[in-house]
Amino acid sequence: MRLIVICGATATGKSDLSISLAQKIDAEIINADSMQLYKGMDIGTAKISTEEQQGIPHHMLDLLEVNQDANVAWYQEKARSVISDIHARGKDAIIVGGTGLYIKAILDELNFPDTDPVVRAELELEFATKGIAPLFERLEKLDPAAALAIDKANSRRVIRALEVIKITGKPFTANLPREESSRYPYAKQFGLVMDRDSLSERISLRVDRMWEKGFVQEVEKLLTAGIMQGTTAQRALGYAQVIAQIEGKVTQEEAQEETKRATRQYARRQETWFSRDERITWISPVQNSLERILESIN
């Protein structure tokens, strides 16, 4: 049974390609996009519609309410069990998405130390009242290697490192595997690349289409569904901007421009992330990408 990954920056055409491939080899698709996990977030995440799915089974889509929060550890476990199921059915699995950490969490032996809401809350309170300095100093004492690797200003990562140390009683760095170890050595990863200008154009077009398709109405529904009670979903690209538009803080034009800009920046971050993984075979979507993938998996 095969495991194929299609990754790359947003708007490079991953979904379309994955459908063609799935049809060709009779595979099932697993979403690896952190925001498409949420129900009701369809237009703004460019989620594939039921018709577009063409009958290909899709997994890891629409699993969470907008007032809940996703996290990697949960995703990792769930996605891996989906892979087992698909393989047990004798079919190939295709992972498709742009959330680098999520894909890595499936493929590699990443073991996420547990989280503790009480410990977390204490650390966050300390950060809110005293700032990052005392927290970072403690990290320097308890785990110099981690302090070296994590930037002082990155409070989120400093807090998590301290949380792990507190819970496990071991340094944060000790919890990280030292070498890349693949859980699915047979997995084949493909990355879609596109030059910046073309990508920028596609993003611009896509964002304009979102508003035409009723992005604002979608967000209005999500506001009712409690998107503001969650922490993650409301920060998704475009959603934050539409919320600002609904609140009258920005005009529609500003919201669209801001969404385009933020999406371009996101695409850059995705490229940076994926470029580190040497296992990825890069292909350009303008060329016969489907043939190229079929060639290398057969």
Add this chain to the structure above:
RNA sequence: GGUCGGGUGGCCGAGAGGCGAGGCAAGGGACUGCAAAUCCCUCUACACGGGUUCAAAUCCCGUCCCGACCU
């Protein structure tokens, strides 16, 4: 034509004789429980020409451009 106020890096914007404000954009990078998140780095500018001064984006003179008002 006259008076006044301005001309600062791709954009916005402070500084008003002497250590390269800052923000945004752009580019590069980091990344193990919020990851479409969080964070780091880079990008030596003062309209032009003279002058004063040890030192000028900052002062003086002239030129050009922009704006407001006056005729």
